Amino acid sequence: MLFNSYPFIFVFFPLVLIGFFLIGARSPRSAAGFLALASLFFYGWWSVKALPLLLGSICVNYWFGLRLTPSPSREDRYRKTLLIIALVVNLGVLAVFKYANFFLENVDAGLAAAGLPQIDLVHIVLPIGISFYTFTQIAFLVDCWQGKVHERSFIHYVLFVTYFPHLIAGPVLHHAQMMPQFNSPATYRINANNIALGLGIFVFGLAKKMLIADPLGQYADMMFKGVHEGVLPSLYTAWFGVLAYTLQIYFDFSGYSDMAVGLSLCVGVQLPLNFRSPYKSTNMIEFWRRWHISLSTFLRDYLYVPLGGNRKGPTRRYINLFLTMLLGGLWHGAAWTFVLWGALHGFYLMVNHFWNAKVRRGKTETTWYGRVAGWFLTFLCVMIAWVVFRADSMSAAIEIYKGMLGMHGAPVSAFSEFRVPFRKPEFFQTILVGLVICLALPPTITLDRWIPAVAGLAGRPRLQRLATWATGLGCVYLFGLCVSKFGSYSPFLYFQF
Incomplete structure (x- = not known):
């Protein structure tokens, strides 16, 4: 179901909006559950076959999240081991569905170049939105391990992951941005100004796409x-x-x-x-502060900074920048073209930082x-x-x-x-x-x-x-x-x- 389609605009969204506020007037928790079910229906409209993978990912990661939270009864070593397992599971699932075909195609090409027998390729269908909901939950798990997550409602977590406006193509959400809003009673009360503004922004976005x-x-x-x-x-x-x-x-x-x-x-x-x-x-630094901000923030907080950021000298900083953008390119798709796109932007950022450090030397004017x-x-x-x-x-x-x-x-x-x-x-x-x-x-x-x-x-x-x-x-x-x-x-x- 596309945002720019008759079923979504004239059937799905009006029914969801009406049902959400009618239920919310009596029970905010039930309204959150209703919105989560509507989001799952929205995803299932695309592919019912991919729905079990999404639900399984939610349940597994919620279980991991509960056990990664700091507690007197849990040793830090145990939690760190569990975090590594959780990350391996998430990245492994993403690798299988998104990169297995790419890997096998390159292996097959290498075998053909060497004159060896080729293997029978198995085409794996990419579940829609898997990159976005996987990255969203990885950020959640890391924050649980760091003790930043205090919300424990399973319904709110399901809604946080499946929330239909962002589920298919982002933005990449952070629990601190969303969970408190789902827990706020004001969210479940009709606000005419919000609806007017929301519809206006929706129309302008629709015009960008269609016109x-x-x-x-x-x-x-x-x-x-x-x-x-x-x-x-x-x-x-x-x-x-x-x-x-x-x-x-x-x-x-x-x-x-x-x-x-x-x-x-x-x-x-x-x-x-x-x-x-x-x-x-x-400049390119400014570009990446303005383009796909949620992904840029994720890559900075959960990849660039853990790699060492700019804390280990300029050379290591440039390497970290390049690796971050290289992996950011690979995140967009399993093809060498995406890898090269990421490498180009990594190179651009390295040159930009070098220019600022050696030529401009901190000048802002x-x-x-x-x-x-x-x-x-x-x-x-x-x-x-x-x-x-x-x-x-x-x-x-x-x-x-x-x-x-x-x-x-x-x-x-x-x-x-x-x-x-x-x-x-x-x-x-x-x-x-x-x-x-x-x-x-x-x-x-x-x-x-x-x-x-x-x-x-x-x-x-x-x-x-x-x-x-x-x-x-x-x-x-x-x-x-x-x-x-x-x-x-x-x-x-x-x-x-």
């Missing part, structure tokens, strides 16, 4: 799939195709995150911010032209890395890079090799609108300043009401425009990760 990400995705797919099938891209085709994908993945994923935040806010639960206008960044140059270089580096992230293979990525360098020519009849409407006005209009939103407008989270009321109009009720009505009508128009685009299969890109 910008999907149209640009059609053009990006034509270029990337064409290259995979053997068509060599010209200079213009390569650059515009990569730019289209650069905007597509941002509006697709940030659109999903906005929709998740909006849906959650309707039921009184605030999800963490996952994007803060990342394409405005003027930057001229306007320095900021512009920094933004251009950062955006260019991000685009270059997106090529291997999206490419179907390393050979396809190499051909696209050659095209970007003009090695496949730059014909006057640009894009003719694909016979696609790159030159149609709507393509460039969508590109322009996407760039304006990315580079000139504030992040969606700032909508809390003007929905349902406009900041700065306090004391002027007529203008405030007029602005609220205008905003509401604008959201209704956007919503209708998005619904008119329903009908084709349009999953979110991060579902595959």
